[in-house]
Amino acid sequence: MDVTAMTFLALVLPFAAALVAPALTRLFGRNAAWVLALAPAAIFLHFLRFLHDVASGEIVTGGYAWIPSFNVSFSWLIDGLSLTFVLLISGIGALIVLYSGGYLKGHPQQGRFFSFILMFMGSMQGLVVSDSFLMLFVFWELTSITSFLLIGFDHGREAARRAALQALVVTGGGGLLLLAGLLILWNVSGVTQLSLLLSFGSELKESPFYLAALLLVLGGAFTKSAQFPFHFWLPNAMEAPTPVSAYLHSATMVKAGVYLLMRLNPVLGGTPEWQLLLPLFGVATLVIGAALAVRETDLKLMLAYTTVASLGLLVMLIGLGSPHAVEAAALYLVAHALFKGALFMVAGILDHETGSRDVSKLGGLRSAMPLTFTIALAAALSMGGLPPFFGFLAKEELYAAFSASNLRSALFATLTVLGNALMFAVAFSVALKPFLGPRVSTPKHAHEAPLLLWIGPAVLALDGLCAALISGFAHRLISSPMASAIAGEARTVDISLVPHIGLPLVLSALTVVLGVVFYVHLARLRAAMTAILIDIGWGPDQGFDQFIRGLVRLAVAVTRRLQGGRFEVYMTATFALVAAILLVIPLQYGEFPRAPFFSADVPAHELAVIAIAVAGLFAVVAASDRLTAIVSLGIQGFAVAVIYLLYGAPDLSFTQFMIETLSVVVLALVMTRLRLSPADHRPLPEKLRDAAIALGCGLGFGLFLLRVTAVPFDRTLTDFFNLYSKSVAHGANVVNVIIVDFRATDTLGEIAVVMITGLAILALVRLRAGSLKRAAAGEDVADEGAMEERA
Template identity: 70%
Template sequence: MADASQSLTFLVLFLPFLAAAVAPFLTRLFQHNAAWLLALVPAFIFVHFCGYLPAVADGAAVQGGYSWIPAFDANFSWYLDGLSLTFALLISGIGTLIVLYSGGYLKDHPHQGRFFSFILMFMGAMQGLVVSDSFLMLFVFWELTSITSFLLIGFDHAREASRRAALQALVVTGGGGLALLAGLVLIWHVTGATELSQLLASQDVLRASPFYLGALLLVLGGAFTKSAQFPFHFWLPNAMEAPTPVSAYLHSATMVKAGVYLVMRLNPVMGGTTAWETILPVFGGTTLIVGTLLAVRKTDLKQMLAYTTVASLGLLVMLTGFGSDKAVEAAVLYLVAHSMFKGALFMVAGLIDHESGSRDITELGGLRRAMPITFVAALLSAASMGGITPFFGFLAKEEIYAALGFAGTWNSIFTIVAIVGNGLMFAIGFAVALIPFIGEKVETPKHAHEGPVLLWLGPAVLSLTALVAALASSLSHHYVSSPMASAVAGSEVHVHIGVVPHLGLPFTLSLVTIAVGVGAYLFLARGRAAMARFLEAIGWGPDRGFDQAMRSLVRVSGGVTRVVQCGRMEVYMTVTFIALAAAIFAPMAIYGEWPSRPTFPVLPFYEWAVFAIAVIGLGAVVYAQDRLTAIVSLGIQGFAVALLFMLLGAPDLSFTQFMVETLSVVILALAMTRLRLTPSDHRPTGEMLLDASVAGACGLGLTLLLLRVIQVPFDSTLSDFFDEYAYVIAHGRNIVNVIIVDFRGLDTLGEIAVVMVAGLAILALIRIKAPKQAVAKTKKAEMHAETVEG
């Protein structure tokens, strides 16, 4: 049974990728109705994970996996406790609705199949990320979500804004991923754990380590960029360039929560320290305030929601940073609530856009009759967002205020931050859910009416779930909230909060929040104008900073390229040969491997004569002033080499060299009649000296190297083998030829292939007639003129 469940989980992890592969074909077959079929995949995954709920609710953690590279302790393993299971359920559950919604939203889009493919791939990556036990898998899936998010944001790649947003998201989240990798390596170094489950069992090891702060900062670098914390928040609103299903799924419900997931996951082993309890609340709180204030400025429905998402992520980080049981409970409840209401609101925004042709809040109004289901879903979700009973958001908000209270200055500050943030979010939520629907009917680009079932199903289900989950709070707490909170807190925690308000401090604060929210809603337009003026006064923001950073990156790399790749062949060659000389001399100098001084060789006079011929040939090549001398002197040194081979017991080589030299001369003569050889090399003295010393150094180095080589004893094993077996097993008496055609036949096959390819390439070079460029033409004309004058 355990085995079957294990392989089923394994299958479930890969199912989205398989579905992504077939999605384009299915879409070609069934058009947008393929959504119904494809939605079965996340639905199946959802059901599969639901099967683990009872076990996890009892406090167990489901582990499984396969050994991958045992030598490195790298496994393909997963770990399902309350935290990862809740995330997995959110991903697959909302994923089901999103796939259906995409079917309606991108109906008749030419690349709908591709879109399904991307979104299913993302689903697989995100699911892998939250259930991974091994660090390695966690990191791979983490970066995979960044990449799929890049593809989805840039889905509409014909628009520059999309491309920029996609690149920006990739740079920011991918860069954060690298920090995360460094952090994970550091954690591995400190604790020796390669798996989260081992890490969670390691207790205080990490906190006590001197590397703790470094690891914390690196991991937070990954988490803060992914979860769009200030000052890395700017990529998230830009990511709204993506089609709305993507915004609803990746950029509110799931992917951006990966950073929060990581922080929550590490809370038991990294939390509770001063650094943790300072950094997280400060950054989270700042993000909350900045996000809500910027949301006020926007009139685009999606932009408003995006900034409140930034704010909500800040709230989650802030609560996790507090680390008390109550705060953790609040974070858990808010996370679940947010996924539901924000996903629904995004889908509503997309629906309005899809049906009316506009999503600017100032151009919309009076849609309630045209789109009643959407209106209800929007209202329910906004109520949950605003924290009104009996919705799930209410539970979250009560718990937040219960956790913060007014205990001490530190808590009081963040209580005020939370009230302001929540109040503004309340206002934005209702602005999105009310303004387009109430009031006078405004003319919109399209004639608005209720969307098809594929479109309104998602928001309707999500908003109703938020209601049902809150009403049946004891059940949802037992199966979801309590196990998840226990996993985050690292000890058993029970969530009790219910929908019936109790008089007390939290309820009072809730009422204050609602009052702030209503006030903000009424003064929204004025606030927007004030924010616009304020932002204009600042002028600069991280978004523009990103552009500046990218531009200076291009400038710097352009400058470096211009230095390194100056376009002058001589420089490249000189550098290469200086490196060669260094590579020869350095090891000899460092290890003292200089050759000993050889005795003066005693040679017969004819061998000296051949040497002399070679030297004369070489000298003549250098000093050749016309092409005839060059050809002849090149031939002389070649024939001298052939003679050497002849004298030294290599008749085969000698013949070959003779033939090659003959043919070289013929071919050189053929080619050179057309090529004008500049009379002299004409190098300036300085350049000549440099070239000569580089060449001399290389020559000297190679001589010394070769002298050293021949002074070590010769290992003749291979040669003896060939001598011994050339006739016995290969039936040949010419050992050289036997080696070429038999012992090393494969080499020769490759070599003759090279010869043939060279022949083909030359033929092609001669035959192609390159389009004459104007520059070349004028140059040629000039040269002709010069020759005529000369």
């Protein structure tokens, strides 16, 4: 099997595994996690084959034509950036599946959970390797939908439902902004693939639509990656089970916005707008997220807010755009995925084995859970930026980005040190406070976690250590190709564990000192932050609730205004709009037809048919009751059928005869079952208004047909149908072939409309029958005639 086919199978494998996950869970029971983890493991091994080629500077593309006429394809782009992401997604995904098997052991809906997590994995994997704009957007929205299912997995709790809806609204709205931005990029560049877009950087930046495209793309990225002021949905997503939190924060959805900014940096980055907006929102998110983290005592919420801060740090680095900033973004993204995934799984282990994840109610667990303590400490060392872990390399490279001696660099460096020091304190609070000190009684008897729970965080913590120890090898295969893809040019990352005397080391040491101080005084910081938030009294989370309530009120008001429940209002508005379109637009553009030529030599039988149609028109208008009007209306249809027959269209004429006959019969039968007022009680102004609208529609359609027939006849479709009706559709009757074969979908829609109409008529008849039964039983059926009239 060739590489293209294998890559395609790798992209669809998570969805195939999700399809059979419930059945496999029932079949294999407690061993289902090991079986299902084979799917992401196989994906990881497949993409691992590209490491050498990508490290050599090669970009792998492939795929299949989807809609060739619109240049839309199901295509992928594998370079240093997408390969790093897909390896993190599949590698951590395999560990998360195993972790879920232990965490949700015995859960009645474990199979459903496996299905959701695998769909989530497939969506994120498809997003980061997408080359096609459309493919990127489809997978972007799939991540929002699957995360909605995962966050609301415990749908019996109102908090879980609210968090899921909130995440869907925020990220789904951002997805619409991204779609608009992609459409602008398509119109400016004329390409629909990211690999081709990368060569249009100068054209996009010089385009008058650059700022609009940038703001729309940032809207999609900021909502997905929880940048201020859209950060509130991410901590609320902790209502999801811990395996979801660990996966969401380490390798998947929240990194999607960061991935998009990294991918588009070569074509949208480097401008004053880019270098203003990204660092500004990024550093604000960093400080706010870190400050909010110290307020929490729930382990998952503490880690969630530090994820918000880390995402802000990444966005800031992408916006700065200097060589050290780009390299630091690549290093920090990988380091964050490793240590944050491990710490979240540690939090889940503590919750699972002790019955609590409140850091203020945990302590002295080191002797009962020594392996978990070791894993937590290793991950915290990496998060704190201490050697010999990969987080140390990321932090040193990060501070090297602030080497410029100007006020802007000094300001960003100060805020970054503050944010990192707060995250340092939170990391060691998670890793030390539950394990050190006197033993605290817990709801469950604490003991070491089983294999399925600790294997995942142990592997991630060990990876963070090994990647730093063999940093030269890791940089050559991962860091340098990723930094090169972000920068759009070749970059070499060479930082190692050997300290380099200079500003980065000074800032790093300052971060550690401040972090230790914050850790010691964490209780005071928590109380201070709580007091500040109480004084503020409002935040984006409350604002979201107010926005939703306001939106619902607005929708109700608009619906009541526009959908009052009276059918005659709907029909009047519809036909008035039709008349306006048919008359106003031709008047505006001068497209009215010239006066038609009437021949004096008209056959008598044609004049007779026209006279019958006119007589039918007056019969409808002059009818004293609705039943007579319906029967008179059939005169019009029969006259049209005769015209079709006279002009050589017997099939169409026969169809018209059948339709008119059935319509009159069915409507007459229905009307006999409904009690309708025999006369028209509308006041004169309403009659004049309706008459004007009717005349406007008739005149508009007449003028439209005259204008159409004045255009020279185009035989393209005629020749096409005559040529292919017999050879392709195997039918000699061209009209039948058009309706049944060439217009099959249209015909199906017409049949559906007729069916729905029939059901509506049946409902009216049954309503009438039910009303009669209630009347016979003595129930109140007052104003029934008015009700039927509205229906």
